[in-house]
Amino acid sequence: MSNSTIAASDAPAIPRRSAKVLSRRRRKIQSALVAYSFIAPNFLGFAVFTLGPILFAFVLAFMHWDGSNAITFAGLDNFWRLFEDKVFIAAFWNTIIYTAVSVPATLACALGLAILLNQKIFGRDFFRTAMFFPYVASLVAVAVVWNMIFNPEMGPVNMILYTLGLDPKDMPGWAADRHWAMVTVILFGVWKSMGYYMVIYLAGLQGINSELYEAADLDGANSWQKFLYVTVPQLAPTTFFVTVMLTIQSFKVFDQIYMITQGGPGTSTLVLVYHIYNEAFISWDLGYSSMIALVLFFLVLAVTVVQFRRQKED
Amino acid sequence: MRIAGRKITANRVAIYATVIVITAVMLMPFAWMLSASLKLSRDVFVFPIEWIPSQPQWQNYVDIWTKIPLGLFIYNTSKLTIIVTLLQLLTSSFAAYAFAKLEFPYKNTLFLGYIATIAMPWQVYMVPQFLLMREFGLNNTHLALICLQAFTAFGVFLMRQFYMSIPTELCEAARIDGMNEYQIWARIMLPLSKPALSTLTIFTFVTTWNDFLGPMIYLTKTELKTIQIGLRMFISQYSAEYGLIMAASVVALIPVLIVFLSLQRFFVEGVASSGIKG
Numbered sequence: 001m002s003n004s005t006i007a008a009s010d011a012p013a014i015p016r017r018s019a020k021v022l023s024r025r026r027r028k029i030q031s032a033l034v035a036y037s038f039i040a041p042n043f044l045g046f047a048v049f050t051l052g053p054i055l056f057a058f059v060l061a062f063m064h065w066d067g068s069n070a071i072t073f074a075g076l077d078n079f080w081r082l083f084e085d086k087v088f089i090a091a092f093w094n095t096i097i098y099t100a101v102s103v104p105a106t107l108a109c110a111l112g113l114a115i116l117l118n119q120k121i122f123g124r125d126f127f128r129t130a131m132f133f134p135y136v137a138s139l140v141a142v143a144v145v146w147n148m149i150f151n152p153e154m155g156p157v158n159m160i161l162y163t164l165g166l167d168p169k170d171m172p173g174w175a176a177d178r179h180w181a182m183v184t185v186i187l188f189g190v191w192k193s194m195g196y197y198m199v200i201y202l203a204g205l206q207g208i209n210s211e212l213y214e215a216a217d218l219d220g221a222n223s224w225q226k227f228l229y230v231t232v233p234q235l236a237p238t239t240f241f242v243t244v245m246l247t248i249q250s251f252k253v254f255d256q257i258y259m260i261t262q263g264g265p266g267t268s269t270l271v272l273v274y275h276i277y278n279e280a281f282i283s284w285d286l287g288y289s290s291m292i293a294l295v296l297f298f299l300v301l302a303v304t305v306v307q308f309r310r311q312k313e314d
Numbered sequence: 315m316r317i318a319g320r321k322i323t324a325n326r327v328a329i330y331a332t333v334i335v336i337t338a339v340m341l342m343p344f345a346w347m348l349s350a351s352l353k354l355s356r357d358v359f360v361f362p363i364e365w366i367p368s369q370p371q372w373q374n375y376v377d378i379w380t381k382i383p384l385g386l387f388i389y390n391t392s393k394l395t396i397i398v399t400l401l402q403l404l405t406s407s408f409a410a411y412a413f414a415k416l417e418f419p420y421k422n423t424l425f426l427g428y429i430a431t432i433a434m435p436w437q438v439y440m441v442p443q444f445l446l447m448r449e450f451g452l453n454n455t456h457l458a459l460i461c462l463q464a465f466t467a468f469g470v471f472l473m474r475q476f477y478m479s480i481p482t483e484l485c486e487a488a489r490i491d492g493m494n495e496y497q498i499w500a501r502i503m504l505p506l507s508k509p510a511l512s513t514l515t516i517f518t519f520v521t522t523w524n525d526f527l528g529p530m531i532y533l534t535k536t537e538l539k540t541i542q543i544g545l546r547m548f549i550s551q552y553s554a555e556y557g558l559i560m561a562a563s564v565v566a567l568i569p570v571l572i573v574f575l576s577l578q579r580f581f582v583e584g585v586a587s588s589g590i591k592g
Contacts, residue, residue, distance in 0.1 A: 032419060034495050038412035042405035043424065045465030049443060050431055056442035067445065116333055121326075129578055130337045133344070136520050136574045140545045141563035145343045148350070148556065154359035156346070191340070252435040255526045259546070273437045280441040281531060293438045304433045 078291035114201030132195035143259035204238030351560035387544035406469030414477035476510035512580035
């Protein structure tokens, strides 16, 4: 059966049939070309400026290069150097600390705000917009205000603490103090991004079936119980999503630290991206900076894999 | 009844009080910025805070334009932002149409290329990307930043997700009517995808306008600088001119504020529905 069909289509004796196959084939090629013409403008730019550099990053991590002299193979030199580089170790832990504190803090604030602003109150849209605005505001502009407000000698925050009776000796030094610098950048991060995650939580809250609350009311649950046994479990997918997004964001924090503390005092707020930047554009040690970038990549990859597994489970 | 009513009122008062206090804290830095921008530098840190300056220094808003080329910085940033946003909208919706509605060889492989990089932080490959741009002679050009931001996996992904939700029958009907694929994209898909396009517009606009590290790496010539790094340069040059710095910061915020407020509704919907980009 199948042999005869192949034979039939191969046979030149039936010209009409083969012309049909040919034209069908031509149409297929033509429609593929049309599809590629849709993709090409974006894909070419994407391949050259994103995919290419990503592949190059993996090669560069195993090379020695200062950007002008000849590039040489380094093997695992850059990798072993990570363990001896005190600045890298500090940057690694600072990134972890920043993430470990700012993720739960932002999450809690975003959820609290969302619950507050999910109620029917007058001027709700205005309040939501106000909470969201720091997220879109230009970082340089708000970071410079942050530095002024938290200025240890003259800033209004310490002035308020002073009028509240705090001894000037115990006053936090904020960005200028190695114990407070991390707190200062974390506060900034939470303030700037919580409105964004609030909006995602609002969408999650609106997706909860109101019958669940009615059922809880019938069972005599109070607001706290409703929050604990209806809202929190129902929001679990949203919380998971927000946690993953926030974690990735925190791993790659840079701008606000560059603007507020420059990684200091000492290395107290130096993070991975800052170290990548310094090694590449200050020391021109391109291979080593790419090795640090790979560490960042694997941190993000780990979080993404967890997310992927979780999505599969659901 | 009365007790219940009173309890509810007390509850509502507490809610309003909380909301107002939090909003005030959230907006305080902006209020402080605005207030300080109208003060002499020596009055900026006077405590207790004089929220509304008794003698507003409107002169600050005149002086900043001559102290630094603020107009040029805004022009550069606007130019970059508009070109990047237009390119992003055009090329992503174009590519997304093929991924959502057309069949062709290697479709899944190509799409996987986008998906695989969507969570990849730009900081991982910014150094090799810089070296590539330098090789192309694009260092210290605006073109480098355009190439860097106009073709994102995020844009293609967002548009594709939206196009997937548009019934394929619509395209088929148009094909029977004799439209070619380009016409279907332009006359059917584009008009239907306004919400997704608005979301992408806002994300791209805000990201490009506020980008800091990209311009910092690529643009070292003053005449090419964007508002972000121009502002940063101004701060390091005139670190004690607090009033002027604040006035320049207010000016830098205004375009984003306008775009945000005018497209706010779409923004909230967009974040809620896609919520991918951070």
